[in-house]
Amino acid sequence: MHANFSDTKLRESGDEKVFNNVCEAFGKNIKRHMDVYGEHNELRLTGLHETQSIHSFSYGVSDRGASIRIPIGTVEDGWKGRLEDRRPASNADPYKIASVIVKTTKSTY
Numbered sequence: 001m002h003a004n005f006s007d008t009k010l011r012e013s014g015d016e017k018v019f020n021n022v023c024e025a026f027g028k029n030i031k032r033h034m035d036v037y038g039e040h041n042e043l044r045l046t047g048l049h050e051t052q053s054i055h056s057f058s059y060g061v062s063d064r065g066a067s068i069r070i071p072i073g074t075v076e077d078g079w080k081g082r083l084e085d086r087r088p089a090s091n092a093d094p095y096k097i098a099s100v101i102v103k104t105t106k107s108t109y
Helices: 008-012 016-027 030-034 072-076 094-106
Strands: 003-005 059-061 068-070 083-085
Touching: 003 094, 008 016, 016 030, 016 059, 016 068, 016 083, 016 094, 030 094, 068 072
Parallel strands: 059 068
Antiparallel strands: 003 083, 068 083
């Protein structure tokens, strides 16, 4: 499962710094996110096969191997759009995922 997310600020800001700040906040909270991103992620998030290691964090434009992928459409739309957290597993509780994403995202504003 990937978690695609946005809020009004991400959809309307038009500022690359806003997106970088959100991504940096996710990188500072790896454990908080991984604690709710499902079971056995250590078997899936190896750093191979278009995944980042469970112990590392990265983000990038159109980077399918990153923890957070910034879709090229977001950049092409003038830094207005969404982000994609590629770490959640299909066995995770989507409500817990949404909660931690909102908490981390809102901490950057």
